[in-house]
Amino acid sequence: MNNKSFVIGVDLGGTNLRAAGVDDSGKILVSRSAPVGDKSSSAVVAAIAGSVSEIANDIGSKPVAVGCGVPGIVDAENGVVHASPNFPAWSEEKLRDAVCSKVGVPVAMENDANCFALAEAMLGAGRGHRNVVMLTLGTGIGGGLVFDGKVFHGDSGFAGEVGHIVVEPDGEPCGCGGRGCLERYAASHAFAVHARRLPNAENASLLAAAGVDASAITPELAARLADEGNESAAVLWNEFGRYLGIGIATLVNILGVFTFVIGGGITKSWDRFISAAKAAALSHTYARHAAYLKLLRAGLGDNAGVIGAAIEARRLI
Numbered sequence: 001m002n003n004k005s006f007v008i009g010v011d012l013g014g015t016n017l018r019a020a021g022v023d024d025s026g027k028i029l030v031s032r033s034a035p036v037g038d039k040s041s042s043a044v045v046a047a048i049a050g051s052v053s054e055i056a057n058d059i060g061s062k063p064v065a066v067g068c069g070v071p072g073i074v075d076a077e078n079g080v081v082h083a084s085p086n087f088p089a090w091s092e093e094k095l096r097d098a099v100c101s102k103v104g105v106p107v108a109m110e111n112d113a114n115c116f117a118l119a120e121a122m123l124g125a126g127r128g129h130r131n132v133v134m135l136t137l138g139t140g141i142g143g144g145l146v147f148d149g150k151v152f153h154g155d156s157g158f159a160g161e162v163g164h165i166v167v168e169p170d171g172e173p174c175g176c177g178g179r180g181c182l183e184r185y186a187a188s189h190a191f192a193v194h195a196r197r198l199p200n201a202e203n204a205s206l207l208a209a210a211g212v213d214a215s216a217i218t219p220e221l222a223a224r225l226a227d228e229g230n231e232s233a234a235v236l237w238n239e240f241g242r243y244l245g246i247g248i249a250t251l252v253n254i255l256g257v258f259t260f261v262i263g264g265g266i267t268k269s270w271d272r273f274i275s276a277a278k279a280a281a282l283s284h285t286y287a288r289h290a291a292y293l294k295l296l297r298a299g300l301g302d303n304a305g306v307i308g309a310a311i312e313a314r315r316l317i
C-alpha cells in the first residue's frame with residue numbers, strides 16, 4: 001500500500017474529535033477519536049495536533065496536508081472561526097494558522113456541514129452528479145451546497161443555511177431569532193410541533209398510545225408508534241416529509257439543482273417520510289422537474305466529516 005501521499009481529515013465536534021488518515025482515493029486508512037474536554041481554542045488545537053501526530057505514527061509517515069471540519073460560522077478562505085455553538089467562548093479564532101503551526105503541513109479549514117456535503121457529493125450518494133445540495137437532519141438542519149465539486153460559500157462566506165428557509169411566516173420561533181424556519185418542521189424537534197398541530201381527536205389517540213405529552217414526541221417514538229399502526233404517528237411523518245419537500249422546492253426553484261442528499265439519524269426512517277417529501281417538492285416546482293429530481297439517502301454515515309475534510313486538505317497540494 002502506497003501511503004506516501006495520505007492526508008488527514010479531522011471532524012471536530014463539541015464532545016469528541018475524530019481524525020482519519022485518508023488516501024488519494026478517499027479511503028480511510030486509520031481512524032482515531034479523542035474526547036474534547038477543555039474547550040479553549042489552545043486545548044482544541046493541541047488535541048487536533050495530537051491526533052494528527054498519532055495517525056502519522058500509525059501510518060509511519062507525515063501527512064502531506066490536514067483538513068479540519070469545524071462546527072459553527074467558519075470563514076474557510078481565511079481559516080477563521082467567527083463563532084461556534086459548540087465552543088461558546090470562541091470569537092474570531094484563527095484556528096487554521098494555529099493548527100498549521102503545530103502540525104507543520106498545509107491546513108484547510110471548512111464548516112463541518114460543508115465537509116459532510118463535499119464528501120457525499122464527491123464520494124458518497126451524490127457521486128457523479130454535477131451539483132449537489134446536502135441536508136443533514138438532526139436537532140437542526142445542516143446544509144451544504146456543492147457546485148462543480150466545490151463548496152459554494154456565497155458573499156457571506158457561510159451560504160447553505162438551508163435550515164432557516166422560511167416555510168411558515170408566522171410559525172414556530174427558531175433559535176436564529178426568526179420564525180417558521182424549515183428546521184422547526186423537518187428536524188428532530190419537529191415531531192412535537194406537528195403533534196401539537198394535529199386535530200384534537202387524532203392528537204388524543206396519539207397521546208393515549210404514547211403515554212406522553214406532545215412536547216415529548218421524538219423521532220424514535222414517532223417511528224415506534226407508526227410501526228404499531230398508530231395512524232396519527234404516520235400523519236406526523238407525513239407532515240415532516242411535506243415540510244422537508246417544501247424546503248427542497250425552494251432550493252430547486254432558486255438554484256436549479258436536482259440532486260439532494262439527505263443525511264442524519266432520522267434517515268433511519270427514510271421510507272416513512274420520503275414519498276411525502278418528493279410529492280411536496282414536485283408540487284411546488286415545475287412539473288417537468290419530476291423526471292430529474294433526486295432525493296438520495298446519504299451513504300457515508302459518520303465518515304463523511306473526516307472524508308470531506310480530507311478532500312479539502314488534498315486540494316492544498
Ligand SMILES: [Zn+2]
Pocket residue numbers: 163164174175176177178179181
Ligand atoms: Zn431559523
